[in-house]
Amino acid sequence: MTQTWSRARIWALIGYAVAAAAMFAAPLYLSDFRLNLLAKFLAFAIVALGLDLIWGYTGILSLGHGVFFGLGGYAMAMHLKLQASGGRMPDFMDWSGLTALPAFWKPFESLGFAFLAGLLIPGVLALILGYVTFRNRIRGVYFTILTQALVIIATTLLIGQQAYTGGTNGITGYSKIAGQSISSPDTKQMLYWVTAIFLVVAFVLCRFLVKSRFGKVLRAIRDGENRVRFIGYNPALYQMTAFAISGVLAGLAGMLFVLHVGIISPSMLGIVPSIEMVLWVAIGGRGTLIGAVLGAVLMNGAKSEISAQYPDAWTFIMGALFIVVVVFLPGGVTGLVERLKFRKRSVSEHEQEAVRHPAV
């Protein structure tokens, strides 16, 4: 028994090693165009990890991660825009009639500040939202609706405050990052590796979290929040922590996304992208980290392939996939693999029941 388990573990380690090698070697076998796409998908995988932590493991569905992603994205975009403007005011401010750079923009001239802001602002916002909701035991569907409201507030503010945020167009037109041209193939390759490294770091961090006793308490909260209370834990603190970490990861992903895509605008953090992020996790398999990563990469890969050939088909395919997953594969793709493994070991009905009905 222990021998077969350790063999499974060895195979898993080999799998991870091969996947990591393939990821880091991608510049050798992918064209610049495809490498750039993959870099974007890897950034998405980081959001998916964060979402999985709060949804897959803790049972709290957030349809507002676009906001955290967007805040990270805007922080980086502000820095890049200032770099491109060469000490002058960004062009869109001029058009909106501003005469001087707003004070809150100034610190973003420093890459270090922008990077920290891109992590901390989403993290603190998540912490505050978590504090007011979880402490008052707002959960389930009500929490999910609140996160949607957050998205609407954020996009409305970003569009409305055009002079400070670039409005509907967002912030674009970058030239340099850390003194290098942002569009040169060399820089792009370097940024790809940076993203890959951050994905590995995020994955290792999440793995540490979910394997720790903290992670077991998170899963216990998903299974029965009240019971957790009666064994002496305060679930609100755990939910807040998980939600804040999840927000930080989304912010990190947003920063990397901007580096690869060269633009951030309100439409990239709206309702639809926020829901799409959840779909990656659902289809890949919530409650397993590798499922979240695969879901993000494969779904986005499929999206760009299919949209290229049949521009209108993707939305329908995504909707259909979602229905198939909800009805037939509640554990997503990784859940399917698990189920096949369990079938071999003939596990009781109850177990499958637990997979089928994780708390929303």
Added chain:
Amino acid sequence: MSKKPSVILQCEDISVSFDGYKAIQGMNLTLERGELRFLIGPNGAGKTTMLDVICGKTRSTSGSVIYNSSDGPVDVTKKKEHQIAGLGIGRKFQAPSIFPTLTVFENLEIAMRQRRSVFATLFARLTAEDRERVEQQLVMIGLQDKAPWRAGGLSHGEKQWLEIGIMLMQEPSVLLLDEPVAGMTDKETDKTGELLKEIAKLRTIVVVEHDMEFVRNFASKVTVMHEGKLLKEGAMDEIQSDDRVAEVYLGKRRNADASRSTA
């Protein structure tokens, strides 16, 4: 060593109303340290609500619950659920509430008496001592062979034992058990009875129970509740020979049994 008061829990004049419906009206309950107490009464007598008040699940409208913790007396009606649990009052619910996607071992591991902060659990290591404590508990509840199972795959009886185990891992001073043998087979009921006798040697236990046969197995004090009030308190013989009890409780037993079989 300081002298511990012999009374561990004193509920005074507890009243609870739900939207005007008075579930409990001026109930008093005093528990001695190390006592095993049964709380019986017809459906709707307020037994479960009484346990809910003690563990903080339900807020009482008036009255106090003084708990003589190791740090002195505390009125737990002013505390939050997780604080009450931390003070040493454990609760087992009627429907087995365990963590189905955690393994049996993990269920006990997180319940273990330990620091409950986020930071502490992030860096907690399972020491050899911890492992031993969990394993001893597994033996006590008879689930040592099922440690790596997901708890959701256990039978009903096993889930009940696991929940008792979860509660014991917290090393509470007072245990509140709501119908621990409901829905169990005769064999499982007997095993649970043995388990309770074992636990009662060390701790104060309050058991809400419908099964009179089960209560008769224990020579201990019984409190009868009726319509949110204390009706009678004493040994089982006294209770059974009491006319008022016979009237309100035994007369309605048929109903109680019927509801239990559907539960």
